[in-house]
Amino acid sequence: MRITFATAEFAPLVSVGGLAAASAGLVSALRANGVDIDVMIPDYGPDVFSAAAHDWVEIGDAIEVDVPQWAGPASIRRVDHRVAGLVHLVATPGLVRSHPYLQPDGDGWRDNSERFLRFSRAVAAWANAHRPDIVHLNDWHTAAAAAATDPDLAVVLSLHNAAFHGATTGEWCTQIGPRGNHYEWWGGTNPLTGGIALADAVVAVSPTHADEIRRPDGGFGLDELLRARGAAVSGIINGIDIEVWNPADDARIAAGFTADDLSGKDICRADVLTELGWPDDAMLAVAVSRLTPQKGLDLIVDIAHLLGDIGIRLVILGAGGRSEEQALCAAAEQHPHHLAVRIGYNETLAHRLFAAGDLLVMPSRFEPCGLAQLQAMRYGTVPVATAVGGLVDTVVDLDAHPRTGTGIVAASASAVDLVSALHRATRRLGDRRRLANVQRRIMRRDVSWAEPAQQYIEMYQRIAR
Template structure:
């Protein structure tokens, strides 16, 4: 079976958010299962080295010229880089000033036209599209191969003016949306299967007011809309082999985790006592809810707790966190992102804070549990599927679920977990969460079943 897998991000070549890790993780697992996968990715850097083959694409005049550069990447494997007007940029989505590129819709519709041209040329058994960046490919494919559309973040839809309806292809009427063009709504209507990135998220996005305006077309899909939980790369996130952490450890021998915690305490000059260490690795956006930790910081002496936050994004929130860190020896804030530091924090933490307001799947809570770091989460999206509450499920619980999305609920959740994790109880819980298989093997099997169902 041969799959064409089109995405806007693919780790480690292009990483902005969870789409990159999800794309790379699934493709790697599919290839291990014997599936032949052609990965299509925009050529953001205008690659000139390591090109094995160049394929000219027959695209509409407005979308071209376009070519595919086939390269073998040492980590990602074989990748088909799409070179079309406007795709090459320093960042896939945003300008240096933080604002989105003004021609993002044009760029990714050209990319989608190139995807359609490649599909006509290569005739795959199944086409797998990801998010709005690839969605208008189906407008230009008539007939189209059996198609899966994965929804990683429904909040971004690429909606634009109605003039695009005359350009994108013979099935463009499906993309008409309130007088304009909506790439995602059209692909939701045309794909054979639509897959959200967690089962619980399906129930969210089909409820009025939670599907970012697309509730009706999503509900219309019936049983062809489903949810498959993402996995994580368990070779990269492996406490027994991790090169970034102070000492490696396992569920059978947790001594190294205590040394990892001490390393974090020393690195950030935190109060050196026996209180629990909470960490957060996140983006500073409203979606991630990190603003909710500000009142918690003022209570760290009373709880007691120590906290380290690693993240970048909103400047005002960053300033508030930096000011709080200057006032406390129980809190540290690092403005930015560093992969090795993320590993050190997750390995050294006792608790992992994830107070998201919206989380289609979430990956960092899985990474945290892989390292025996207990998550505190909100009851949204994939967090519901991955973190049953300890009090509600004493034998199978994996963390603490906040009663609502508020600072008060976060403080209450921290108090609950501090009580639950007293003494040696936390080691029992660590071993429980470390035993869970978060790999891509099961999700890949579910996708393969869907590929076979729709291609037959």
Template sequence: MIHALSVASEAYPLVKTGGLADVVGALPDALAPHGVATTTLLPGYPKVLAHVGDADVVQHWPSLLGIEARLLAGTLGDHPLLVLDAPALFAREGGPYGDAQGRDWDDNWRRFAAFSKAAAEVAAGSVGERRFDLLHAHDWQAGLAPAYLRFAGGAQGVRSVATIHNMAFQGSFDAGVFPALELPPHAWGIEGVEYYGAVGLLKAGLWAADAITTVSPTYAQEIRRPEFGMGLEGLIASRGSQVTGILNGIDPAVWNPATDPLLAARYSANSLDARRANTRAVEARFGLTGDGPIFTVVSRLTWQKGMDVLAGLLDELVAMGGRLAMLGSGDAGLEQAFRDAAARHPGRIGVEIGYDEPLSHLLQGGADAILIPSRFEPCGLTQLYGLAYGCVPVVARTGGLADTVIDANLAALDAGVATGVQFDGVNPDALRNAIARAVALYRDAARWRQMQRRGMAADFSWGNSGARYAALYRELLG
């Protein structure tokens, strides 16, 4: 049995801002059938502390980077959970990384450096009888954990994996914080935490870890190029075959239209007519009238997601006969652009600003197609949910979107393997043509239904991904 410590800043269902939480929450179950026992370590945010309640204290730090902290033991589902209870760092209103106005906490460097240092010590066996073979660090918030292990001399054989969920978020901080990290002086350098004259938390993890993974095979190749590597492409290239892509999965216990309690009506690939009740529910929720395919967007409204390009095409989407139900939040200008479009096209465009987990399920179960025009997408989960729910993805050909959606070209349609629409280049012409293709395919009811059924038949559960992570762990441990 391999004992792994999974270190992350969020995990579903306790705390979630994006796909990272879904992955971290699903990994323990995905790895268990393959002989891996996973303990998850999370920061002690208020909601996490409320979950563990009156938990056992298994470790105490009088000064963890100058902050008093305790380690609490609980459970996450059927698996062990450890929580770093450091009120000075994590007992705050707002989100995991910033205040209620979306401003990053000024001391995020200390918050997540302390979290990473605690993780390295726990992985190395500082807590009672707990012993770990491997530390798995997720994104920049846990990036220093492999570095702390490395500068502690490998911590008695504990190996480490760093997973990049999104290279755009790197955790870069002023060089002046370095002395407070309690790393040896020689850690300040290219072989360490230094990154273009700053402290780079993700960079430190990518340099120190024994293996690097990304969340799709295509993204693992893309980040070797400047347009996707965002300054770290040289480091990624230097790691060579130690960088691999393992596609994220989805949890069929949560995302399954045949059993989903959040839908107006449950259905399967063999009972797609029942899906119409969900479509009616979406129309009622968003005030949509008339006919034509309902496109949905469930996304952060950001440049990365290509929402600026989509916002400029909403009038044309309506002119083509389409409708739109949008759920998301992000850039204030983009939020207003979608609101303005809804005002121009009442009954054809409906917008809800924010995030609503039950509503996201209903949109996948009731909309006809989901638009994902991302400029880059490490994996993406919404297209996987769309495939599982018969909500046909219309996606840019990048990252995990390219790996999971089969374009409806003539050959794929004739072979009966198409599952969505892909397009190259996130620009108005390319996205306009993709929307037009989707509208035309929707009007061919037989082919549309064939695409829905093919997507619903695909297996994107965690079974294969869990096996690949377990194989990587075993390879590292020899």
């Protein structure tokens, strides 16, 4: 089976959010199952690829792609990356920037929609020329490729975050492909609506989120279209790369550990507490996240004064909106003995926090899948999470299911419910022996890509022409 797999992000070449890790993890697992995959990503240029270029070798000359004048000229470089394997870098006008999506001031590039429409047109041209069994598109950045992909090629569209449509006021529907009429959206063009309408299969990144996006209160304006697709819409939970996230052999953490021997986790915990200058007299909670309204960590500002009474100390690693960052930093300054905030994303620190934590705080308002809870469980850190999206599919409440539970579930993303969930966590897991039993349980869960990859392969086989 041969797949053309198009995505705006692919770890470790270009990584802005969870799309990069999800794309790379699935591709790696599919390749391990013998699937032949052409990975297509935008050629963002030397600023974005400065680090990755040290780990790749270019193969042959650039390949010219036959696209309409508005989308071109287009060419493709093939690189063999030490970690990612073979990747195709697609060059079309406007793609080369200092950041895939954002200007230096943090606002999005004004022509983002047009940039990715051109990229999508080149992806379709490649697929039409090379005739794969499946064209697998990811999020709005690539969804417009379905308009110009030959109808006899099967198309999959994965929705990693349906809140982002890539809609533009420009009238591109007549240009993006023969079936461009499906992309009309209130007088403009919406890449996601057309992709949903034309794909043979639409896949949300968790079963619960697949249900949520078909409801008016969770579909981001797409619920009616998604309901109309019926059985074509499904959900497959993401996995994580268990070689990258492996506490037994992780050079980034103070000591390795396994489910059978947790002594190294105690060392990791002490390492982080020492760095923060905190005593070992409370449960250590961590959060590794984008600081955006979706993630719900603004709730910590409201409850920071209660952390001591709850019996936890919390360290947050993340970046996002300036207002969210400033509010959390101000709360940490007011409550330095129970809250620490580190702005930015540091891969090493993320591993250290997951290795050190007793609890993960994840009060998301919506969560298509979520990776942090899977990474945390791999390192024996118990999630405290809201009952939304992929968190429903991966976090089982310990109070409701003492023998099989994997975390504590908050009823909603509210300050009251988060405080209640944290109190339940400290009451149930404050005893180190009981905590260790749950840690062993969650570390033994299979959070790899093995099962999700099999589900994707079965889906590919069902829809292939």
